Amino acid sequence: MQAIINFILDLFKGLESVKYGKEILVFIISIMPVLELRGGILASSLLGIKPITGYIISIIGNFIPVPFILLFINKILELMGKSKIKWINNIAKWLNNKVDKNKSQIVKYGYIGLLLFVGIPLPGTGAWTGCLIASVLGLDRKKSFIYISCGIILASVIMMILSYGILDNLI
Numbered sequence: 001m002q003a004i005i006n007f008i009l010d011l012f013k014g015l016e017s018v019k020y021g022k023e024i025l026v027f028i029i030s031i032m033p034v035l036e037l038r039g040g041i042l043a044s045s046l047l048g049i050k051p052i053t054g055y056i057i058s059i060i061g062n063f064i065p066v067p068f069i070l071l072f073i074n075k076i077l078e079l080m081g082k083s084k085i086k087w088i089n090n091i092a093k094w095l096n097n098k099v100d101k102n103k104s105q106i107v108k109y110g111y112i113g114l115l116l117f118v119g120i121p122l123p124g125t126g127a128w129t130g131c132l133i134a135s136v137l138g139l140d141r142k143k144s145f146i147y148i149s150c151g152i153i154l155a156s157v158i159m160m161i162l163s164y165g166i167l168d169n170l171i
Helices: 002-011 013-017 021-031 036-046 051-063 065-082 086-119 127-136 141-163 166-170
Strands: none
Touching (some): 002 036, 065 141, 086 141
16 A cells, blocks of 8 residues: 555655645545545655644545445446446446455444444455445445444554554554
């Protein structure tokens, strides 16, 4: 993930010279699928942003898409599946396969499984995928939002410890 973050930071290097440019860059990374909060906090540490500032920006960026994904992803997947454009169909199939691959964890452990899926920063997990799984499985949106939010907080604490070396300072 650090290689991807470094690539994005190099790509938008000019933004760093703008007032609050580093913070905007962290926000953009945090709102993106795949990178999400994990990438945002890592980017904020690489950019030398104060930990609390990077933390807050990353959490806000990761929270913003959650309600929209929970509300609209099923309809979007349905439309993508009916599309006559092959690559759009392929994305819909890929997303459905991702849900199928991870749904056993959520079904087995329920909302706690959803919280842990979002909260433990492993490749392929996070709020975007958690919302996708919750929506496709037809889980209650309000409960899903609460558990996904708790997962975001858990992931943020873990990533702060890893990205800013808080663990090294405590030992």
